[in-house]
Amino acid sequence: MSDDFDPLRAFEELNARYCHSIDEDRLEEWPLYFTETGRYEIIARESRKQGLPIGAMYCDSRGMMQDRVTSVRRVLVFEPHTYRHTVSATLIKEATPGRLLVQSSFVVLRISEISGDTIIFASGSYDDEIVRHGTELLFARRIVLLDANKLHTGLVIPL
Amino acid sequence: VKNVPFSPLNNVWDGDFTRVPYAVYDDRDIYEQEQKTIFKGPVWNFVGLECEIPSPGDYATNWVGETPVIMLRDEKGEIAVLVNRCSHKGSMICYKPQGKTGRLLTCPYHNWTFRLDGTLNGIAFQRGVAGKGGMPEDFDMTRHNLTRLRVETISGAVFATFHPETRPLADYLGPRHVGQIRRIFRDGKDMVLLGKCVQSMDCNWKLYIENSRDTYHPSLLHSFATRFRINRLTMDGGLIQDDAGYHHTMWSKQQGEAEDGSYDAGKLRTTSTEVAGLADPNITRGWREFEDGITAMILSLFPNTGIQQGQNSLAFRHTIPRGPGKCDLVWRFVGFTDDTEEQRLTRIRQSNMFGPGGLISYEDGAVGEWIQKNVAGDREADTVMEMGGREVGSSPSRVTETSVRGFWRTYRDLMSA
Numbered sequence: 001m002s003d004d005f006d007p008l009r010a011f012e013e014l015n016a017r018y019c020h021s022i023d024e025d026r027l028e029e030w031p032l033y034f035t036e037t038g039r040y041e042i043i044a045r046e047s048r049k050q051g052l053p054i055g056a057m058y059c060d061s062r063g064m065m066q067d068r069v070t071s072v073r074r075v076l077v078f079e080p081h082t083y084r085h086t087v088s089a090t091l092i093k094e095a096t097p098g099r100l101l102v103q104s105s106f107v108v109l110r111i112s113e114i115s116g117d118t119i120i121f122a123s124g125s126y127d128d129e130i131v132r133h134g135t136e137l138l139f140a141r142r143i144v145l146l147d148a149n150k151l152h153t154g155l156v157i158p159l
Numbered sequence: 160v161k162n163v164p165f166s167p168l169n170n171v172w173d174g175d176f177t178r179v180p181y182a183v184y185d186d187r188d189i190y191e192q193e194q195k196t197i198f199k200g201p202v203w204n205f206v207g208l209e210c211e212i213p214s215p216g217d218y219a220t221n222w223v224g225e226t227p228v229i230m231l232r233d234e235k236g237e238i239a240v241l242v243n244r245c246s247h248k249g250s251m252i253c254y255k256p257q258g259k260t261g262r263l264l265t266c267p268y269h270n271w272t273f274r275l276d277g278t279l280n281g282i283a284f285q286r287g288v289a290g291k292g293g294m295p296e297d298f299d300m301t302r303h304n305l306t307r308l309r310v311e312t313i314s315g316a317v318f319a320t321f322h323p324e325t326r327p328l329a330d331y332l333g334p335r336h337v338g339q340i341r342r343i344f345r346d347g348k349d350m351v352l353l354g355k356c357v358q359s360m361d362c363n364w365k366l367y368i369e370n371s372r373d374t375y376h377p378s379l380l381h382s383f384a385t386r387f388r389i390n391r392l393t394m395d396g397g398l399i400q401d402d403a404g405y406h407h408t409m410w411s412k413q414q415g416e417a418e419d420g421s422y423d424a425g426k427l428r429t430t431s432t433e434v435a436g437l438a439d440p441n442i443t444r445g446w447r448e449f450e451d452g453i454t455a456m457i458l459s460l461f462p463n464t465g466i467q468q469g470q471n472s473l474a475f476r477h478t479i480p481r482g483p484g485k486c487d488l489v490w491r492f493v494g495f496t497d498d499t500e501e502q503r504l505t506r507i508r509q510s511n512m513f514g515p516g517g518l519i520s521y522e523d524g525a526v527g528e529w530i531q532k533n534v535a536g537d538r539e540a541d542t543v544m545e546m547g548g549r550e551v552g553s554s555p556s557r558v559t560e561t562s563v564r565g566f567w568r569t570y571r572d573l574m575s576a
Contacts, residue, residue: 061441064442075382
């Protein structure tokens with residue numbers, strides 16, 4: 001990465017695009033933020049601490065993420081809803097040429113289309129490994145560590 | 160129904176098992192009666208897995224109905240289940256999901272201590288301070304123990320009962336279901352916990368339990384399973400009930416689908432979505448773990464425990480009531496200590512189909528909430544369940560609601576007794 005590369009700003013731009021893609025219902029873009037063999041997991045912090053590998057979602061390829069999107073769009077039956085992400089407390093843990101390790105905090109609100117209710121759906125932290133792929137930055141790993149090991153109704157759309 | 164004593168349930172339900180009044184899903188009096196009559200009645204309640212408390216002194220907390228309990232392993236390695244409520248002022252004694260006890264359980268409030276069998280060991284300042292205060296001389300230490308439940312295990316799963324007359328676990332489950340549980344967990348193999356997640360739902364606990372016994376819905380509601388040929392009603396399959404209707408098993412074989420085209424001809428919604436196969440089939444890919452070729456088997460044990468073999472994804476589903484219109488579904492995903500790395504990864508990948516984010520199981524939580532939303536406005540109306548006839552029993556066909564009727568027969572027998 002060049003001398004004028006600002007890792008904090010680079011992360012925040014990448015993450016802002018990621019969040020807007022999900023929150024504005026452009027889910028098809030979500031897998032494209034990952035490398036071909038990228039890993040995406042949603043798991044409770046407590047499970048991670050205990051070394052339990054299974055959480056609420058586990059994808060270890062971009063294809064698996066595309067299958068989730070296809071299922072959301074054309075297969076799953078669920079009450080229509082959207083999310084609103086807010087991300088803060090970004091910590092650049094490591095920045096080397098071509099690779100960033102970043103931790104940040106998130107809160108996701110869930111907005112139900114039928115009732116109009118907004119609830120605090122999830123909070124936690126993103127544990128990210130970001131790599132340079134040509135001119136782009138992509139997630140090689142995004143682990144969504146949930147503060148609570150409980151999800152209301154269930155989880156259809158990725159966080 | 161004739162000559163049955165008054166109960167909140169009898170007050171709203173006078174028909175047979177093909178009709179269930181919506182009031183059973185939100186009535187506070189019925190809910191409170193269930194706590195006593197069902198969960199503290201002559202049933203075995205799931206309280207956790209042996210592998211969650213591997214060593215002496217380990218404990219894990221859980222709920223039997225809404226009653227908090229502690230499952231622990233004592234110094235001798237025996238499992239005890241105690242009500243997690245101090246006999247003094249009613250505080251929770253173990254207030255973490257899991258942990259280690261010492262030789263004694265100590266209530267955090269006034270430091271009363273209990274032995275691991277639940278008997279009262281000591282009272283802080285029992286003799287007072289400097290000869291003043293303290294408990295009366297004649298206070299009977301033997302009459303203030305923690306309530307201890309009777310415990311039995313099967314294939315690494317721990318069950319407990321409050322009721323002195325509950326039949327032994329093997330009799331309660333019956334030979335058919337004992338056989339299916341031992342089949343899934345290959346009795347004697349060491350189990351390992353792979354994950355635990357909670358799905359909270361705004362619906363009565365019985366709506367989820369009904370769903371788990373409803374063999375008619377999966378291939379209609381769960382498009383993912385149908386589309387990717389994981390489970391269709393046209394596949395070889397069936398259901399097993401014990402004679403009383405307490406417990407239910409649904410099974411199917413992915414390889415045995417009927418070749419008469421009845422699915423595609425019916426133009427069901429589940430096949431009308433055109434999905435060109437999976438981009439990464441690893442979500443559904445597995446190995447032939449069971450010699451009988453059964454690829455899906457779901458057990459529903461009365462009152463509130465499910466056991467799942469979905470291909471190679473093995474799980475316990477425990478539904479905890481949290482008030483008339485709320486419940487928590489606790490998923491425990493398991494494997495075995497001798498799984499290879501590849502087998503473990505397969506179970507992890509397949510878990511995408513199950514749990515709170517499950518591509519198949521998510522919808523079971525959603526429908527319960529949709530029904531619950533409709534209860535308040537029509538409490539005197541009934542659901543209709545005549546698919547497969549009006550009887551209760553095992554069936555070679557899954558196009559039936561016999562197991563749901565079985566649940567209600569058992570439930571009503573207990574609630575009306």
